Amino acid sequence: MFFHSFYYNVKCQLRTKELVFWNLFFPIILGTLFVSTFGGNMQKEEIFFTIDVAYVAEDGGEEGFVELLNGLQEGEDQLLSVKTCGMDEAEDLLGKQEIRGIFINGKDGIRLLVKEEGITESILKTILNQYQKTQSMIGKVMRERPEKLGDVIAGLGEEISFVTEEKYTEASMDAMTGYFYALIAMNCLYGCFAGVTCAVSIKADVTSLAVRRNIASTNRFVVMAADLISSVLFQFCYTMVSVVYLKYVQKVDFGNKMPYLFIVVAVGSFIGVATGFFIGSVGKARAGTKIGLALSVTMTECFLSGLMIGNLYHVIQSVCPILNKINPAALIVDALYSLDIYSDFRRFWGNMEIMGLMSFLLIAAGYLTVRRERYASI
Amino acid sequence: MTQPVVVIENLVKRYKELVALDHLNLQINEGEIFGLLGPNGSGKTTAISCVLALLNFDKGSVKVFGKEIQPDSYDIKKNIGVVLQNVAVFRELTVYENIDYFCGLYIKDKRLRKQYVNEAVEFVGLGEYVKFYPKKLSGGLLRRLNIACGIAHKPKLIILDEPTVAVDPQSRNRILEGIEDLNAQGATVIYTSHYMEEVEQVCSRIAIIDKGRKIAEGTKEELKKMIKTDEKIHIEVVGLSETQLSQLRQLPHVYRADYAANELTVYCNGGKHNIVHILKYLQENEVSFGRVYTQLPTLNDVFLEITGKELRD
Ligand SMILES: Nc1ncnc2c1ncn2[C@@H]1O[C@H](COP(=O)(O)OP(=O)(O)OP(=O)(O)O)[C@@H](O)[C@H]1O
Ligand SMILES: [Mg+2]
Numbered sequence: 001m002f003f004h005s006f007y008y009n010v011k012c013q014l015r016t017k018e019l020v021f022w023n024l025f026f027p028i029i030l031g032t033l034f035v036s037t038f039g040g041n042m043q044k045e046e047i048f049f050t051i052d053v054a055y056v057a058e059d060g061g062e063e064g065f066v067e068l069l070n071g072l073q074e075g076e077d078q079l080l081s082v083k084t085c086g087m088d089e090a091e092d093l094l095g096k097q098e099i100r101g102i103f104i105n106g107k108d109g110i111r112l113l114v115k116e117e118g119i120t121e122s123i124l125k126t127i128l129n130q131y132q133k134t135q136s137m138i139g140k141v142m143r144e145r146p147e148k149l150g151d152v153i154a155g156l157g158e159e160i161s162f163v164t165e166e167k168y169t170e171a172s173m174d175a176m177t178g179y180f181y182a183l184i185a186m187n188c189l190y191g192c193f194a195g196v197t198c199a200v201s202i203k204a205d206v207t208s209l210a211v212r213r214n215i216a217s218t219n220r221f222v223v224m225a226a227d228l229i230s231s232v233l234f235q236f237c238y239t240m241v242s243v244v245y246l247k248y249v250q251k252v253d254f255g256n257k258m259p260y261l262f263i264v265v266a267v268g269s270f271i272g273v274a275t276g277f278f279i280g281s282v283g284k285a286r287a288g289t290k291i292g293l294a295l296s297v298t299m300t301e302c303f304l305s306g307l308m309i310g311n312l313y314h315v316i317q318s319v320c321p322i323l324n325k326i327n328p329a330a331l332i333v334d335a336l337y338s339l340d341i342y343s344d345f346r347r348f349w350g351n352m353e354i355m356g357l358m359s360f361l362l363i364a365a366g367y368l369t370v371r372r373e374r375y376a377s378i
Numbered sequence: 379m380t381q382p383v384v385v386i387e388n389l390v391k392r393y394k395e396l397v398a399l400d401h402l403n404l405q406i407n408e409g410e411i412f413g414l415l416g417p418n419g420s421g422k423t424t425a426i427s428c429v430l431a432l433l434n435f436d437k438g439s440v441k442v443f444g445k446e447i448q449p450d451s452y453d454i455k456k457n458i459g460v461v462l463q464n465v466a467v468f469r470e471l472t473v474y475e476n477i478d479y480f481c482g483l484y485i486k487d488k489r490l491r492k493q494y495v496n497e498a499v500e501f502v503g504l505g506e507y508v509k510f511y512p513k514k515l516s517g518g519l520l521r522r523l524n525i526a527c528g529i530a531h532k533p534k535l536i537i538l539d540e541p542t543v544a545v546d547p548q549s550r551n552r553i554l555e556g557i558e559d560l561n562a563q564g565a566t567v568i569y570t571s572h573y574m575e576e577v578e579q580v581c582s583r584i585a586i587i588d589k590g591r592k593i594a595e596g597t598k599e600e601l602k603k604m605i606k607t608d609e610k611i612h613i614e615v616v617g618l619s620e621t622q623l624s625q626l627r628q629l630p631h632v633y634r635a636d637y638a639a640n641e642l643t644v645y646c647n648g649g650k651h652n653i654v655h656i657l658k659y660l661q662e663n664e665v666s667f668g669r670v671y672t673q674l675p676t677l678n679d680v681f682l683e684i685t686g687k688e689l690r691d
Contacts, residue, residue: 004482008471015470204432208466212527214449215430216483217456223483373449374434377393378427 001218005226013234019193023238027187028245034179035250050081051120052099054090058106064138065110067149068131069103071157079157079164080127100124123164130160177340178333180252182307184261185332187242188268189301191235192294195276198227199366200287203280205375207287224370228273228363235269257339260348264335267355271328272298274359274366281366298329305329331355380408381444383535383566384429389438391424391590398424399435400590406568411561413581414570415677421590422570423463426539429568430460442535456484459533459565461541465524467512474499474508477526484531498530501556518549525553529560536560537568542576554580574677586681593684598677605683606633606647607675611656613642614668622663629655642667 013019055069072080083090083099093099094115101124102113112128114121131138134156141152202224204211213223243261246252254261279294280287304327306313313333316323324330331351338347384406391399398421406412414422427433429440431447440447442454467476477495485491499505502522512520525541538557542550557580561567571577577584578598585595594601618637626635626642631649635642646652653672660667681687 001483001486004479008468008475008479008482011475012468012470208462208464209468211432211462211464212460212466212480213483214432215455215458215460216480217452218483219450219452373431375432376434378432 002222002226005218005223006230009227009230010234013194013230019234022193023187023190023235024241027183027190027239027242030186031180031183031242031246031250031252034176034183035246035252050078051101051123052081052083053124054093054099054102055082055084056087056090056102056104057084058087058104062105062110062135062139064135064142064149064153065103065105065131067153068127068156071153072127072160079123079161103128126163127160130156130163177252177254178306178311178313178337180246180254181333181336182302182305182313182329183246184239184243184265184336185268185305185329186298186302186307187239188235188265188332189272189275189298189329190238191231191269191272192276192279192298193291194231194234195228195273195278196280196287196290196294197276198224198231198273199277199280199370200290201227202370205284205378211378221371224367228277231273232266232269235272236266239265239269255340257336260339260345261336263352264332267352267359268328268332271355271359271362274362275328278362278366281369301327301329305333325354326358328355328358382407383410383443384568385439385441386425386429387439387441389425389428389435389440391421391428391433391435398590399428401438402587402590402592404585404592404595406566407583408566409561409564410583411557411567411569411581413577413584414568414587415572415574415577415584415681416570416587417572417681420572420587422587423539424590425587426460426537426568426570429537430455430458456531457534459529459531459536461525461528461536461538463539463543465512465520467520467523467527469512471511472508473504473510473512473515473523473526476512476523477530480527481530484533494530494532498526501529501559502526503552518545521545522549522553525556532565534565535568536565539570540572541569542571542573550576574681578677584677586677586684588681588685594680601677601680602675605675605680607645607679607683608648609646609652610673610675610679611644611646611653611670612673613644613656613660613670614640615642615660616640616666616668618642618665622665626656626659629659632656 055066057066069080069082072078073082083093087104090099090102094102094113097115100114100120104111104113110128110131112124114124134152138149138152141148200206201210202213202220204214214220240262243254243265247254247258275297276294279297280290285293303309304312304316304323307329313324313330316330324334331354335348335351338351382405384404386402386404389399389402390397402421402425404425414425416422424433428435429442429447431440431449431451443457445451445454447454468479471479474495477498478491481491481495481498485494499508502525504519504522504526507515507519512523515523521541521544525538528538529536542553545553554576557567557569569577569581581598583595583597584601586593586601594604596604615637623635623637626632626644631646631652632644633647634645637643644652644656653670657667657670
């Protein structure tokens with residue numbers, strides 16, 4: 001009986017045009033659009049721009065660093081625009097956000113003062129780090145062969161440019177992959193449609209098909225389980241097709257995350273179907289209304305996870321982090337980000353656990369309402 | 379005698395204020411084609427839903443095959459086949475697949491199921507359409523598919539809820555004959571309808587319900603004996619006067635006579651040669667008449683007499 005139901009549910013799913021479109025073609029189309037928008041951008045656009053900084057020289061400062069700053073101000077891809085001034089003025093400028101950082105050349109070396117944390121600030125840090133790494137060499141050159149100083153500084157400048165470029169690329173990649181992560185989340189969560197169908201086709205007060213299944217001599221729980229499991233499986237396959245398409249056809253770089261993508265997509269599909277099942281189970285609204293509701297819920301989740309506005313996820317993370325902890329789309333995006341950021345998988349598995357638990361609760365709550373054996377009215 | 383297949387006792391079902399079933403009592407015996415006749419909204423579907431343990435009810439009991447039926451009485455349910463009033467089939471599955479799906483909810487064995495499905499296809503005459511999707515079927519064919527889905531597993535008790543609504547006369551006859559066949563093969567049938575002709579044609583016993591109450595029960599002969607009218611005589615008459623009409627009403631065995639639109643209708647109870655008496659009266663009074671025919675009472679007359687309203691409007 002289980003396999004009988006399973007087999008026919010698979011058939012029905014394959015033949016439901018709306019499901020195939022929204023789960024298979026729509027994500028692929030959207031992914032293709034993303035690639036053609038960001039992908040082109042990334043290669044063509046010059047991503048260098050000049051960073052405004054202040055330089056404050058206290059007594060006993062280092063000569064070499066001034067040379068380096070001068071070097072970075074030259075040339076076509078000028079990295080820095082340096083204003084040499086006193087500490088008070090520099091702080092004032094930083095406060096007004098006219099500059100992004102202050103290099104303070106003092107007795108105990110060079111310090112960097114920044115106000116925010118971001119890609120620009122991290123480039124400034126890189127400059128300082130690179131300088132500090134070569135500091136002793138610069139000092140030696142200055143003492144022994146001052147005429148070579150220009151070459152050394154130029155070499156250092158090049159190195160910095162290189163590192164900077166990498167950083168920028170990473171940053172824009174990051175923004176771009178964010179969209180793809182949100183897209184994957186959306187694709188998983190579209191399982192809600194199949195989930196709603198699972199629920200209403202067991203609710204005799206919503207569809208007449210359910211009446212027929214209710215009067216049959218097969219346990220409803222078996223029929224329902226077959227429906228749910230085949231729906232999750234379907235959602236998983238659909239989403240994996242999009243992932244594979246993005247990776248191999250559109251050459252989106254998911255790094256070495258593929259095995260984890262499997263897990264995320266499996267758990268994501270589960271929570272997608274579970275969400276739909278819950279919405280389908282509760283209340284007597286028509287199936288169409290329930291599908292509409294499920295779509296709105298899913299799209300809101302996706303929106304908040306950054307599907308339309310890339311950094312919305314990060315904004316919520318700073319404003320109301322709890323929202324990201326209960327939004328399945330955000331959890332999926334976060335799990336995928338966490339693979340880039342952390343070297344252990346604590347955060348990743350943590351997110352999977354939350355999603356697993358939520359799915360379980362949604363299905364259990366849905367089941368408790370559809371389980372009701374007799375209806376007050378049909 | 380074997381035990382009754384379905385016993386409904388004092389069943390009361392309320393939808394909020396509305397009393398849909400009002401102390402309904404029914405007993406359906408093995409081998410019967412039991413007709414449940416009632417106008418729209420009389421509670422037929424509600425009664426069936428209670429028999430199937432779909433609805434909860436306020437009072438009373440429902441026993442099927444001798445046991446109180448519960449939602450998880452799968453051993454009882456496997457012997458019941460239901461043709462619902464609303465067509466319920468999967469749009470995404472073909473005719474054959476639909477029948478196979480529903481049959482598969484009852485029959486595990488694949489070979490047997492295949493045989494049953496083919497027999498059901500044959501039975502409703504959808505042989506040419508097995509690969510069709512429901513969307514492509516006409517209303518009547520869809521009804522037939524609906525029937526096939528309900529009965530493919532060869533149940534001992536078949537419940538049909540208005541299976542012939544919106545079906546052309548040809549398909550309807552086919553369906554009715556099919557029901558008689560199923561019955562001949564040993565199935566007990568409960569048949570609900572508001573078409574009295576159908577019920578008269580196939581049912582061996584009939585209950586008439588109105589507003590959730592059983593108002594009469596018996597074979598069609600028994601039902602007709604319950605009322606006064608034995609015979610209705612229709613005569614085309616031109617220019618019948620009021621006095622003549624009241625004189626006609628005085629004739630023996632005539633208990634009612636109406637005259638409208640040049641047609642005289644005379645209701646008689648008992649007596650023989652009523653028509654001769656009436657025609658003789660008309661001749662003697664030099665009233666010219668045309669076509670004459672007599673009619674035996676219908677279930678509509680039964681309904682009319684008991685409730686004072688027509689079964690169908
Ligand atoms: N779900 C419901 N909620 C409220 N009232 C209902 C509901 N279903 C039926 N009714 C009412 O209960 C009464 C009996 O309805 P039921 O459907 O059993 O009639 P029926 O004899 O099957 O009619 P029909 O010939 O139209 O199918 C009607 O008055 C109907 O309006
Ligand atoms: Mg009905």
